[in-house]
Amino acid sequence: GFLGSEHTLAHFRGAFFEPSVLVRMQRSGGAEETVVRRAEKTVERILSSHREPILEEDVERELLKIEERYSS
Numbered sequence: 509g510f511l512g513s514e515h516t517l518a519h520f521r522g523a524f525f526e527p528s529v530l531v532r533m534q535r536s537g538g539a540e541e542t543v544v545r546r547a548e549k550t551v552e553r554i555l556s557s558h559r560e561p562i563l564e565e566d567v568e569r570e571l572l573k574i575e576e577r578y579s580s
Contacts, residue, residue, distance in 0.1 A: 510516055529546045563571070
């Protein structure tokens with residue numbers, strides 16, 4: 509069966525998704541962060557660390573040629 513197959517046994521431990529924003533714990537009634545606040549922090553972290561990719565000049569020129577060709 510599925511649960512006893514070698515493939516399942518070899519891969520089941522890594523098959524579970526662990527969300528970074530949602531927490532699978534019961535509420536304790538304390539002052540834990542809300543899902544919205546954790547999501548906001550994640551967005552802030554991603555946006556603050558984002559850097560525009562730098563294209564080589566010849567690649568950028570070629571992309572501009574393609575853009576001009578298809579925009580007219």
